[in-house]
Amino acid sequence: MDFSSLVLIERDKETNDIIRELGSYEIADGAEYITKLYYDGDYINLFFDTKNDVEEWEYSAIFDLFDISEFQESGFEVIDIDDEYNPTWLIKFEFDENYIVIKEKLCMICELIKRNLEKVFVEIKGKKEEYA
Numbered sequence: 001m002d003f004s005s006l007v008l009i010e011r012d013k014e015t016n017d018i019i020r021e022l023g024s025y026e027i028a029d030g031a032e033y034i035t036k037l038y039y040d041g042d043y044i045n046l047f048f049d050t051k052n053d054v055e056e057w058e059y060s061a062i063f064d065l066f067d068i069s070e071f072q073e074s075g076f077e078v079i080d081i082d083d084e085y086n087p088t089w090l091i092k093f094e095f096d097e098n099y100i101v102i103k104e105k106l107c108m109i110c111e112l113i114k115r116n117l118e119k120v121f122v123e124i125k126g127k128k129e130e131y132a
Contacts, residue, residue: 030110
């Protein structure tokens with residue numbers, strides 16, 4: 001599925017009810033990995049995963065080899081979510097009223113996601129024995 005934009009909604013922190021739409025952002029590559037995007041009143045929460053189902057050994061290998069340092073160096077908090085079927089991460093960052101600021105952050109995150117996931121999928125090839 002091709003994605004052309006991401007919609008940022010505000011959700012109530014207590015009830016998870018949708019409060020309002022905050023913006024729609026045109027995004028190029030990488031958005032296809034994003035599974036959830038919302039603002040909780042404190043931070044923007046962006047969840048992403050591998051997009052496709054992975055085998056059990058791949059799950060461990062991907063979490064082991066996925067490098068979050070580029071995200072952190074760019075000012076994003078990254079949290080491993082290990083209770084999902086596929087490797088999943090949460091990126092948290094501050095909301096800004098300026099549309100351009102959020103769009104640039106989302107574009108940067110999408111590029112980082114795509115680059116790092118593609119890299120880790122290459123790195124795990126041939127490592128089934130190591131992680132099985």
